[in-house]
Amino acid sequence: xxxxxxxxxxxxxxxxxxxRALNGRPDVHDETRKRVLAAAKExxxxxxxxxxxxxxxxxxxxxxxxxxxxxxxxxxxxxFLGVFxxxxxxxxxxxxxxxxxxxxxxxxxxxxxxxxVARRAVDAMIVSATHRVDHRIDLLQRARLPFxxxxxxxxxxxxxxxxxxxxxxxxxxxxxxxxxxHRRIAVALPSNDINLGFAFLDGVRQALKRHKxxxxxxxxxxxxxxxxxxxxxxxxxxxxxxxPTAVVLIYELxxxxxxxxxxEGGIVPGRDFAVVGFRESPMARFLSPTLTCFRMSLRDLGxxxxxxxxxxxxxxxxxxxxxxxxKIWPLELVPGESDAQxxxx
Amino acid sequence: xxxxxxxxxxxxxxxxxxxRALNGRPDVHDETRKRVLAAAKExxxxxxxxxxxxxxxxxxxxxxxxxxxxxxxxxxxxxFLGVFxxxxxxxxxxxxxxxxxxxxxxxxxxxxxxxxVARRAVDAMIVSATHRVDHRIDLLQRARLPFxxxxxxxxxxxxxxxxxxxxxxxxxxxxxxxxxxHRRIAVALPSNDINLGFAFLDGVRQALKRHKxxxxxxxxxxxxxxxxxxxxxxxxxxxxxxxPTAVVLIYELxxxxxxxxxxEGGIVPGRDFAVVGFRESPMARFLSPTLTCFRMSLRDLGxxxxxxxxxxxxxxxxxxxxxxxxKIWPLELVPGESDAQxxxx
DNA sequence: TCAGCTTCCGGAAACGTTTACAGACTTTCC
DNA sequence: GGAAAGTCTGTAAACGTTTCCGGAAGCTGA
Numbered sequence: 001x002x003x004x005x006x007x008x009x010x011x012x013x014x015x016x017x018x019x020r021a022l023n024g025r026p027d028v029h030d031e032t033r034k035r036v037l038a039a040a041k042e043x044x045x046x047x048x049x050x051x052x053x054x055x056x057x058x059x060x061x062x063x064x065x066x067x068x069x070x071x072x073x074x075x076x077x078x079x080f081l082g083v084f085x086x087x088x089x090x091x092x093x094x095x096x097x098x099x100x101x102x103x104x105x106x107x108x109x110x111x112x113x114x115x116x117v118a119r120r121a122v123d124a125m126i127v128s129a130t131h132r133v134d135h136r137i138d139l140l141q142r143a144r145l146p147f148x149x150x151x152x153x154x155x156x157x158x159x160x161x162x163x164x165x166x167x168x169x170x171x172x173x174x175x176x177x178x179x180x181x182h183r184r185i186a187v188a189l190p191s192n193d194i195n196l197g198f199a200f201l202d203g204v205r206q207a208l209k210r211h212k213x214x215x216x217x218x219x220x221x222x223x224x225x226x227x228x229x230x231x232x233x234x235x236x237x238x239x240x241x242x243x244p245t246a247v248v249l250i251y252e253l254x255x256x257x258x259x260x261x262x263x264e265g266g267i268v269p270g271r272d273f274a275v276v277g278f279r280e281s282p283m284a285r286f287l288s289p290t291l292t293c294f295r296m297s298l299r300d301l302g303x304x305x306x307x308x309x310x311x312x313x314x315x316x317x318x319x320x321x322x323x324x325x326x327k328i329w330p331l332e333l334v335p336g337e338s339d340a341q342x343x344x345x
Numbered sequence: 346x347x348x349x350x351x352x353x354x355x356x357x358x359x360x361x362x363x364x365r366a367l368n369g370r371p372d373v374h375d376e377t378r379k380r381v382l383a384a385a386k387e388x389x390x391x392x393x394x395x396x397x398x399x400x401x402x403x404x405x406x407x408x409x410x411x412x413x414x415x416x417x418x419x420x421x422x423x424x425f426l427g428v429f430x431x432x433x434x435x436x437x438x439x440x441x442x443x444x445x446x447x448x449x450x451x452x453x454x455x456x457x458x459x460x461x462v463a464r465r466a467v468d469a470m471i472v473s474a475t476h477r478v479d480h481r482i483d484l485l486q487r488a489r490l491p492f493x494x495x496x497x498x499x500x501x502x503x504x505x506x507x508x509x510x511x512x513x514x515x516x517x518x519x520x521x522x523x524x525x526x527h528r529r530i531a532v533a534l535p536s537n538d539i540n541l542g543f544a545f546l547d548g549v550r551q552a553l554k555r556h557k558x559x560x561x562x563x564x565x566x567x568x569x570x571x572x573x574x575x576x577x578x579x580x581x582x583x584x585x586x587x588x589p590t591a592v593v594l595i596y597e598l599x600x601x602x603x604x605x606x607x608x609e610g611g612i613v614p615g616r617d618f619a620v621v622g623f624r625e626s627p628m629a630r631f632l633s634p635t636l637t638c639f640r641m642s643l644r645d646l647g648x649x650x651x652x653x654x655x656x657x658x659x660x661x662x663x664x665x666x667x668x669x670x671x672k673i674w675p676l677e678l679v680p681g682e683s684d685a686q687x688x689x690x
Numbered sequence: 691t692c693a694g695c696t697t698c699c700g701g702a703a704a705c706g707t708t709t710a711c712a713g714a715c716t717t718t719c720c
Numbered sequence: 721g722g723a724a725a726g727t728c729t730g731t732a733a734a735c736g737t738t739t740c741c742g743g744a745a746g747c748t749g750a
Contacts (some may be wrong), residue, residue, distance in 0.1 A: 001488075003736060014700045019738055029698060046463030050404070051736030054395040054705045061466070068430040078422050081447070085413040088449040097461075100445035102426070104433040116442075118391030121406070143346075227627045256631040263633060282572045283628050286601040288608060348706060359730045364708055374728060396706030399735045696747075703740085710733085717726070 002043045011039050022047070053120075061097045062309060063122035065113060067129055069105035078282060079252075079298060080128075083150075086302020087126065087309075094316065096123075110135045117143045124313050126150060126305055130161075132193045146312040148305055148325070153195050160308050162301070162327045166196045166250070169294050169331055170203025173248045173276040176292065176339055178211045182274055186219040186244040188233040188254055200250050219244055223254070230257025238265055246274035246339065252281040255291055274339040279331070292339045294331035301329055347388045356384050367392065398465075406442045407654060408467035410458060411474070414450035418474040418570075421598060423627065424643060425473075428495075431647020432471065432654075439661065441468075455480045462488045469658050471495060471650055475506075477538045491657040493650055493670070498540050505653050507646070507672045511541050511595070514639050514676055515548025518593045518621040521637065521684055523556045527619055531564040531589040533578040533599055545595050564589055568599070575602025583610055591619035591684065597626040600636055619684040624676070634682035641676045649674070 008015040013032065020028045021036035028036075039045075053059040064087065066080055080100075088098050099122055103112040113136045116122070123146070127136055130151035137156035140147045149161045170187075177185050187204050190197040201220070208215050221236050223229035233254060237244055238261065249255055255277040262269055269275045270289045277284055277293035284291045308325035310316040353360040358377065365373045366381035373381075384390075398404040409432065411425055412418045425445075433443050444467060448457040458481045461467070468491070472481055475496035482501035485492045494506045515532075522530050532549050535542040546565070553560050566581050568574035578599060582589055583606065594600055600622040607614055614620045615634045622629055622638035629636045653670035655661040 004738095005736080015737080016701075016739080017699055020699090023738080025739095027698060032698080044463070046460070047738095048399075048736050049464040049466050050395045050399040051705090052738075054393075054399050054707085054736080055738045057705075059395070066426075068426050068433065081411075081413050081422050084447045085450050088413065088447065089451075092449065092452075097464075097466075098447060099466075100447060102429045102433070102443065102445060104437065105430050106434075107437075115391070118389070119394040119442075121394050121442075121444075227631055253627070256628065260631050260633070282598070283601065286572055286605050288605070349708095350706080360707080361709075361731075362729060365729090368708080370709095372728065377728080392708095393706050396735090397708075399706080399737085400708045402735075691750100693750095694748085697745085699742105699744085701740105701742090704738090705736105708734090710731105712729105712731085714729080715727085717724100719724080720722095 002045050003048065004045070007036075007039060007043060007045050010043065011035060058123045058315070059121060060095060061099050061122045062091060062124045062126070063099050063101045063116060064126045065101045065103060065109075065116070065128060067105070067109060068102045079279070082298025083302040083305065086299040086304075087306040088302075089299070090303055090306030090310065094310070094319075110139060114139060117145055124309050126309060130195050132195050132198055134195070146309065146314075148309045148312065150305060151195050152199070158324060160312055160324045160326060162305055162308060162325070162329055163199070164196065164296070165328045165330050166199040167203035167206070168328070169278065170200045170248065171207045172294075172333055173292075174204055174207035174211070176333075176335075177246045177248070177274055177276065178207075178213070180246075180274065180339060182246040183213055184216075184219070184242070184244040184246070185213075186221060186233075186237050186247040188230070188247060188249045188251070188258075189220055189222050190250060191222040191224055191229075197250065204248065225251040226253050227257040227260075230254030230259075231261045232257070234258040234261035238262075238267070246276070248276045249278055252277060252279040252284060252293075254278075255284055255287060255293070259287055270336075270338040270340050276339050280334050287336075287338070289337035289340075292336035293334050295334045296329065296331045304329070347390050348393065349390070352381075352384060352388060352390050355388065356380060403468045403660070404466060405440060406444050406467045407436060407469045407471070408444050408446045408461060409471045409473070410446045410448060410454075410461070412450070412454065413447045420473075420570075421626065424597075424624075427643025428647040428650065431644040431649075432651040433647075434644070435648055435651030435655065439655070439664075455484060459484060462490055469654050471654060475540050477540050477543055479540070491654065491659075493654045493657065495650060496540050497544070503669060505657055505669045505671060507650055507653060507670070507674055508544070509541070509641070510673045510675050511544040512548035512551070513673070514623065515545045515593065516552045517639075517678055518637075519549055519552035519556070521678075522591045522593070522619055522621065523552075523558070525619065525684060527591040528558055529561075529564070529587065529589040529591070530558075531566060531578075531582050531592040533575070533592060533594045533596070533603075534565055534567050535595060536567040536569055536574075542595065549593065566592075570596040571598050572602040572605075575599030575604075576606045577602070579603040579606035583607075583612070591621070593621045594623055597622065597624040597629060597638075599623075600629055600632060600638070604632055615681075615683040615685050621684050625679050632681075632683070634685075637681035637684045638679050639676035640679045641674065646674055 004015045004018050008018045018036050021033040091098055101116055103109050125147040128150040130149045130153040134153040134155045137153055141156055152161050152163045205215050221233045223233045258275055267273050277291045280293045280295040284293050307320055311320035311322040349360045349363050353363045363381050366378040436443055446461055448454045470492040473495040475494045475498040479498040479500045482498055497506050497508045550560050566578045568578045603620055612618050622636045625638045625640040629638050652665055656665035656667040
């Protein structure tokens with residue numbers, strides 16, 4: 001493989017000149033720069049990343065930590081692919097690369113992150129699926145590694161985050177259901193302590209209070225973020241003595257499972273039982289009757305994450321002067337038929 | 346941040362000794378090693394990856410290239426999450442990390458790969474979604490970077506791959522449909538030149554030949570790997586003058602779209618029109634009537650990919666002496682109701 | 691003419707590791 | 721008792737790049 005030395009020798013210039021030429025430094029003759037660029041292309045030279053980052057102390061890469069276990073992260077129906085694309089769109093403007101770091105399902109997320117940070121393989125991080133208390137945030141702050149989280153947490157202080165508007169979604173979902181005459185409304189929540197569950201529940205309780213409906217903890221069902229989780233939620237609800245007439249789901253993947261269980265019981269969503277889903281996923285678009293849910297642009301979310309991250313990196317702060325971004329990401333209501341009907345009394 | 350120098354000074358030993366102790370070299374006193382390990386943990390020292398890989402010429406990381414665009418890859422993100430987990434299980438045994446490299450949707454995959462290879466950020470690569478002719482394979486061979494592809498290609502020569510058994514799946518799907526009395530069978534294929542489309546079509550034509558059914562190119566519909574793609578396939582089929590009685594789908598994401606279009610036309614899958622899907626995805630499990638499709642373990646596939654990759658890496662060839670692995674990955678038939686009925690004549 | 695400025699380039703140090711080598715000390719064996 | 725072997729450690733070079741620094745050459749203006 002050709003290194004900068006071979007390239008320099010081939011051109012009869014010093015390696016310093018080659019480096020300056022390739023990095024767009026002003027103090028190199030235009031003619032020389034052209035020759036260097038041409039030769040680099042011809043010989044297929046690309047700077048060795050290890051050498052470069054050792055010298056510069058930066059890697060020109062940013063990391064996006066996800067979890068391999070769908071259960072843990074919650075989002076799944078092609079959620080991440082869309083977000084990656086948005087992030088990369090921003091990073092490409094600055095010749096930064098995106099490395100996705102999937103935490104193995106059998107490793108502790110904090111330890112995994114610790115390893116990745118310590119390796120200094122990336123200059124900054126996007127961390128998804130934040131928990132109520134999330135040591136990863138302290139860890140990143142201690143390490144002084146720029147980061148943005150996708151989701152909030154009670155840990156850490158004054159760090160940048162972007163969080164889907166779980167609170168708003170819950171509020172609007174309840175509002176719609178109440179407007180349709182429902183009073184006994186169940187909620188499906190995550191089974192772990194991922195933060196979005198708390199935000200969602202907050203929204204639910206706010207809305208119930210506004211509508212002067214007593215909050216009944218027995219109507220909160222915890223389940224996994226999966227089709228099966230949704231099935232179990234519906235199953236539990238149907239088995240209740242005082243059966244609720246509606247359910248609000250926190251995970252996009254739950255909707256199909258809920259529909260399946262309802263169908264098995266001969267119960268038609270939107271006629272006999274109201275369902276409000278979360279994200280309008282490709283899967284949700286298929287359901288019949290159509291699911292009332294909430295729409296967002298994954299790509300735009302990715303762009304926003306990328307820009308917020310750059311804003312926290314000293315090297316780019318001038319270009320993205322937003323400072324510490326803390327943003328609630330809005331979702332747009334997509335009215336469907338699944339919550340259209342009054343409950344049967 | 347603490348480097349090996351600070352650690353050495355803190356322990357009053359040389360940096361050489363620290364390095365040897367941490368890397369498990371035999372020529373260091375047990376007592377010393379313990380002290381070093383303890384101090385490293387206490388000070389939170391982890392070797393800087395850039396320095397290490399610069400010296401060793403290897404990065405202790407392997408890359409997994411995917412494409413951000415679902416359309417291009419054909420797989421949903423839950424497909425990859427499962428595979429990642431399997432790969433990591435193998436890599437963890439050798440302290441290798443997995444970096445997922447998502448090719449932006451607006452960048453040419455070969456150029457993206459070229460960049461990643463040239464950066465020398467990984468020691469080896471797994472490349473997914475291979476095309477009929479795929480320059481990435483030549484590129485990797487020229488660069489002498491160990492790699493495995495998920496999917497075959499006509500490019501390159503004697504390189505390791507693992508490919509889902511598209512041919513076998515197509516054969517079995519057709520067999521079942523023919524056994525159920527179908528003769529006019531449509532096939533949904535990818536709209537691009539991804540290799541799996543060719544393998545699938547080969548299988549279809551083999552099976553048709555065995556059953557002495559003429560192959561009718563007009564029954565081959567090309568569409569995107571998505572719910573919408575499936576919808577369009579069904580739409581086209583229903584509009585045909587000589588309407589087929591069955592369809593075999595190549596992408597897991599298509600099934601829901603096909604069902605939706607059939608439902609709209611008041612056509613019941615498995616009664617009025619037969620459908621055979623591809624992978625048994627979480628989504629597929631929900632469909633009603635149940636979808637006839639094919640099951641595989643994503644995690645096992647990941648493990649196999651990981652082991653095949655290590656077998657091609659000189660440093661691990663002794664541990665994984667399989668040599669160049671070329672493996673057809675089997676899928677298990679999951680009989681459903683969607684193809685159960687004889688066609689209406 | 692020459693001091694001062696600008697433009698361009700080469701030389702060399704530095705980044706943080708690993709590892710070959712040499713050497714100090716201890717043990718073994720005749 | 722001394723040579724040989726074994727055990728452990730320190731020293732220093734090397735990996736490929738970027739960047740500071742000094743200096744050569746060309747230009748400007750008095």
